[in-house]
């Protein structure tokens with residue numbers, strides 16, 4: 001009986017993992033390539049479309065970004 005109960009636990013956890021994945025159907029936060037480059041150079045992207053999107057707190061979808069800009073926690 002030990003074997004079958006182990007199997008039940010394994011299957012149950014798999015199902016739960018699957019459900020957890022399904023729950024993450026939200027839009028992925030992805031920074032546009034041009035903006036990532038600018039960030040790495042300690043700048044902000046100067047594309048008008050990116051500046052406009054940033055004002056709304058969004059990543060520029062025109063430059064293949066998506067979702068919201070992830071805010072970094074403020075330095076203390």
Ligand SMILES: [Zn+2]
Pocket residue numbers: 032033034035036045046047050060063
């Ligand atoms: Zn950009």
Ligand SMILES: [Zn+2]
Pocket residue numbers: 032047048049050051060061062063
């Ligand atoms: Zn853009």
